[in-house]
Amino acid sequence: xxxxxxxxxxxxxxxxxGRFLADVRNFAAEPVPLETVGRLVRxxxxxxxxxGIRLPVGSVCEVRMDGxxxxxxxxxxxNGDRAYLMPTGDVHGTASGAA
Numbered sequence: 001x002x003x004x005x006x007x008x009x010x011x012x013x014x015x016x017x018g019r020f021l022a023d024v025r026n027f028a029a030e031p032v033p034l035e036t037v038g039r040l041v042r043x044x045x046x047x048x049x050x051x052g053i054r055l056p057v058g059s060v061c062e063v064r065m066d067g068x069x070x071x072x073x074x075x076x077x078x079n080g081d082r083a084y085l086m087p088t089g090d091v092h093g094t095a096s097g098a099a
Contacts, residue, residue: 040063046087059075061073063094071089073086
């Protein structure tokens with residue numbers, strides 16, 4: 001009698017884990033965008049100033065303009081809603097409004 005109670009409990013636990021893992025699998029199957037889009041509002045020397053992004057210092061961004069090669073930049077600081085980016089490539093031709 002005792003072993004049948006243990007077996008029932010084990011089967012119930014296994015069923016619960018099965019449902020949990022199915023839920024996790026379904027959640028993981030839905031893609032979550034990791035992309036944040038902001039706007040470049042100022043270029044001062046080598047520092048790019050962007051709005052609309054809230055990323056921690058050290059995050060890597062890609063600044064894109066139509067018809068131009070994307071510029072990779074790292075978040076080096078922020079002030080309010082503005083993020084300061086340090087480009088790792090050439091910023092020649094980068095203009096205000098780049099995404």
